[in-house]
Amino acid sequence: MSQLPTILVIDDEIRSLESISRILDEDFDVKTASTIGEATRILEGEWVQIVLCDQRMPEKTGVEFLKMVRENWPDAIRMIISGYTDAHDIIDGVNEAGIFQYITKPWHPENLILTLQNACKLYALQRENELLAIELKMSPSGVSKKMSDRRERLRRDYDFDDGIIRGKVSPMEDVCRTLRQVAPYDVPVLLSGSSGTGKELAARALHYDSLRWNKPFVVENCGALPDELLESELFGHKRGAFTGAVEDHTGLFQRADGGTVFLDEIGEVSPAFQVKLLRTLQEGEIRPVGSTKTHKIDVRVIAATNRNLEDEVRAGRFRADLYYRLAGIVVRLPDLKDRPLDIPVLAKALLSRAMSQLGKRVSGLTQEALDCMQAYSWPGNVREMQNEIQQMLVMGEEGSALGADLLSRHILQADPAGREEEDLADLMPMDGSLKDRIGELEARIIKETLIRHRWNKSKAARELGLSRVGLRGKLERYGLENVKPLPEKRKSAGSAG
Incomplete structure (x- = not known):
């Protein structure tokens, strides 16, 4: 696997530092510091691509520290994170410290990761431009x-x-x-x-x-x-x-x-x-x-x-x-929900891109995984699918096909009619008798549990608090007894790579 980019996070609030570190740990090599002095020592001893600093620090402001970083380590991409959105602070940060982004609290994990990934691309581009400048002096043509x-x-x-x-x-x-x-x-x-x-x-x-x-x-x-x-x-x-x-x-x-x-x-x-x-x-x-x-x-x-x-x-x-x-x-x-036939094509392309970015190879996506993805309405559209594919790739076994068991639970529970809200009223079918409506919801829960356990009925029955005989009866009642996953060793139609 390719080496992860190194990011230095500075915050005097330890809980905030731990929270950010936990969110970023899968995508970056995270170094943390709770003081300016500790952060300086890390910069002196490590090759850091991105510096993410809280604005309100006891020793000096984040902008003041990043101004010093700009003078001593100009290649590092500098970013501020703060719960305060004073316009003058932001402008000072852009001009004095040359910050790439001003991130406000509370931040959303996915947006934070995406912002930092863009910063990594900028860092790589800067390095490439430096090399081009050197080459230009040597060989303009x-x-x-x-x-x-x-x-x-x-x-x-x-x-x-x-x-x-x-x-x-x-x-x-x-x-x-x-x-x-x-x-x-x-x-x-x-x-x-x-x-x-x-x-x-x-x-x-x-x-x-x-x-x-x-x-x-x-x-x-x-x-x-x-x-x-x-x-x-x-x-x-x-x-x-x-x-x-x-x-x-x-x-x-x-x-x-x-x-x-x-x-x-x-x-x-x-x-x-x-x-x-x-x-x-x-x-x-x-x-x-x-x-x-x-x-x-x-x-x-x-x-x-x-x-x-x-x-x-x-x-x-x-x-x-x-x-x-x-x-x-x-x-x-x-919206992606209006493009159901595009979902398999998009999923394969996004998987191929994720494999290149993360340096991990798998044989593709199983047909069962693609079917579950097509049943989900993707309220976050292509960006949400991209995140889901990356998560599946990280959690999946190298060289094998990514199965439906790796999908997030809310996707496995998706209603083909497109009602994915967490509210129970939206999950429940709105027509039919009480018995029929509860039965439909029960069937969806059973199928989702079986998929997560790769159709191991003993594990699914144990999680659901049922005996194997009881589970078998419900499978027969809901027409799920003949639903089989694709064999694990078989290369799916959705394979990419």
């Missing part, structure tokens, strides 16, 4: 060809046919056809759909199939930042524009000149910032914070939202003129 090859590879990776994974008969087919038709034309596109449906992937496909494909593609999550920081990130700022602005900062619109800007979660921006963004889109120019000069920009804007912006406009929460500036073409991405 060779580096130029390498960069050109890399752009071509990116273009292939985000191709509509290979990059957006789907089955032969899929609702995504119409989406891709529309995106492919729109891509060459320099019009704004608004992508709508639930979280995790792949809006950023669709935006990248649009960019790499456009005439701007060899220019920058930059991303900003508009819902993650307060107005002050969002304005600085998008438009830039001049030194001295506000407390902590110790140097000029070039905004994303200027950095993306000639390319594409992807504004994710555009529905979350405040009415005040909507006015500033509208002016930029109307005039085709930006003015950095604290500057009296404007800069012309040439970018294509692709925006995304999980809200219904037309409803937001009617409710007065989103400006109609800004909506029509962004919604040159509106494309809605369907």
Whole structure:
């Protein structure tokens, strides 16, 4: 297995430190420190890729410590975690300490892991760029060809046919056809759909199939930042524009000149910032914070939202003129529950990607596992499936097929009709007599228990508090006695690798 990236977590609250360490332990080599001095000693003796520091520390603030880290270990990706969201603290952190992300408490485990994985990718990219810079001095023509090859590879990776994974008969087919038709034309596109449906992937496909494909593609999550920081990130700022602005900062619109800007979660921006963004889109120019000069920009804007912006406009929460500036073409991405035939194809592709990332090989997914996945509605969409596949791979036996017993319990208990809420009222069938409704729920519990125990009836009966004879009777009553799992040694139709 490939070596895990090393992350240093600093927090003076021991329980918080233990909680974060436990969450990250499977994906990272976690080093912990409860004091600044202890953290410094670790940095002096270890090769650390990411430093995650609490903002409120007894000896000095997290920003002050990360400023010191920036001076002594500039390659490390620096991140702040805090229960306080003071805008000046955030801006100070970005400018003085060069932090990659400001994470607020309470944090969600999956989001924290995803953020840190992105930080690892940034670290690897920085290292690669350093090597390219060295090569450029030695062999300019060779580096130029390498960069050109890399752009071509990116273009292939985000191709509509290979990059957006789907089955032969899929609702995504119409989406891709529309995106492919729109891509060459320099019009704004608004992508709508639930979280995790792949809006950023669709935006990248649009960019790499456009005439701007060899220019920058930059991303900003508009819902993650307060107005002050969002304005600085998008438009830039001049030194001295506000407390902590110790140097000029070039905004994303200027950095993306000639390319594409992807504004994710555009529905979350405040009415005040909507006015500033509208002016930029109307005039085709930006003015950095604290500057009296404007800069012309040439970018294509692709925006995304999980809200219904037309409803937001009617409710007065989103400006109609800004909506029509962004919604040159509106494309809605369907939820995964509306793409059941895509699930096996997606699962295999995500498993293949996870095996490459984690350095662990298995022979695929059993048909039983795929059937259970198709019966579940995936409220978190593709992102939720990606996490589930990674968990199965980590817990599974190397070289074997990943079976349904490795799936999370709520997926095994899924109702094919799509009622996966934890509330008992949603789990229960709503029609029929009391006896029939309880019977259906009992059948689902028995089947889920059997799957988890790989159809070992003795273990399932013991967990359910039944005798083997009692369990056999219920299997006959519910028509489960002839349901058999695939043989463990057999390579499934869902194998990948």
